[in-house]
Amino acid sequence: AAGVIQSPRHLIKEKRETATLKCYPIPRHDTVYWYQQGPGQDPQFLISFYEKMQSDKGSIPDRFSAQQFSDYHSELNMSSLELGDSALYFCASSLNRGLAGDFRDYEQYFGPGTRLTVT
Amino acid sequence: DQQVKQNSPSLSVQEGRISILNCDYTNSMFDYFLWYKKYPAEGPTFLISISSIKDKNEDGRFTVFLNKSAKHLSLHIVPSQPGDSAVYFCAASARSGAGSYQLTFGKGTKLSVIP
Numbered sequence: 001a002a003g004v005i006q007s008p009r010h011l012i013k014e015k016r017e018t019a020t021l022k023c024y025p026i027p028r029h030d031t032v033y034w035y036q037q038g039p040g041q042d043p044q045f046l047i048s049f050y051e052k053m054q055s056d057k058g059s060i061p062d063r064f065s066a067q068q069f070s071d072y073h074s075e076l077n078m079s080s081l082e083l084g085d086s087a088l089y090f091c092a093s094s095l096n097r098g099l100a101g102d103f104r105d106y107e108q109y110f111g112p113g114t115r116l117t118v119t
Numbered sequence: 120d121q122q123v124k125q126n127s128p129s130l131s132v133q134e135g136r137i138s139i140l141n142c143d144y145t146n147s148m149f150d151y152f153l154w155y156k157k158y159p160a161e162g163p164t165f166l167i168s169i170s171s172i173k174d175k176n177e178d179g180r181f182t183v184f185l186n187k188s189a190k191h192l193s194l195h196i197v198p199s200q201p202g203d204s205a206v207y208f209c210a211a212s213a214r215s216g217a218g219s220y221q222l223t224f225g226k227g228t229k230l231s232v233i234p
Contacts, residue, residue: 004162033221042123042208042224043163056219090162094220103170106151106212106220110162 002027004093004111012117013081021076021114025093031055032074033108034066037088049074050096081118088113122146123211125225133233138196140228142209145190149211153222154183154194157206166207167194199232206230 005024013019025032031050035043036059045058049068060066063081068074078085092108124143132138142152150171155163169176169183169192176183182195196203209225 006162031219033219035222042226043222045221045223048219048221050219056221058221092162092222103151103168107153107165107168108220108222109165110155112160112162 004091004109006091006111006114008114009112010115012119014119015081015083017081019078019081019116021078021089021116023074023076023091023111025072025074026109029093029095030072031094031096032068032072033092034074034076035090035092037090043090083118086116086118088115121226123209123223123225125209125228127228128226129229129231131231131233132199134201135198138199138203138230138232140194140207140230142192142225143190144211146211146213146223148213151212151220152183152185152192153210153212155208155210157208157227163208201232201234204230204232
């Protein structure tokens with residue numbers, strides 16, 4: 001079965017540079033989530049999109065922006081990179097069935113992550 | 120403020136025995152709970168879940184128990200196998216926006232199953 005694809009898998013940038021991370025959800029999934037996992041930490045929610053519209057926002061810095069495109073893939077744009085941005089960035093996708101009481105809407109499937117190193 | 124807590128950073132279990140991983144939460148708005156398994160250099164893999172209207176969900180060797188009054192859930196793996204060795208994350212969710220069910224994770228428990 002097709003899974004969530006993230007690219008690149010590894011990225012090394014210098015301080016103050018920009019980075020773009022890409023996420024391709026599971027086919028037919030309409031919702032994309034971005035999470036950041038620092039060393040030894042739990043994944044922290046950054047932002048989500050449903051049907052190409054931002055649906056929720058977490059602890060995402062103002063230097064970061066994201067969008068979901070017409071083919072449902074999503075990109076996370078990171079500017080003025082700081083050393084503290086070094087982390088694993090996960091994308092997850094889900095299918096929002098919109099049926100009352102259908103808890104499967106909650107189930108998110110994660111990609112392999114992009115490891116960003118800022119030097 | 121950690122809304123989902125996994126108080127045991129690590130757990131070692133003998134192959135064939137039961138592994139019990141625990142998770143506590145503080146937010147009463149959470150209505151769905153999930154367990155993810157994570158290997159190094161890979162993304163979290165969905166394992167099993169439970170909604171707040173149930174107290175048990177079973178899938179093969181994996182069973183999740185939910186005690187709403189205690190705001191506690193646990194994952195039982197029986198029998199444990201060496202391939203189960205991984206970091207297990209407990210996650211909780213509440214609908215927070217149009218079509219959004221962001222997950223709040225615990226810090227994970229590293230399970231080691233000893234052959």
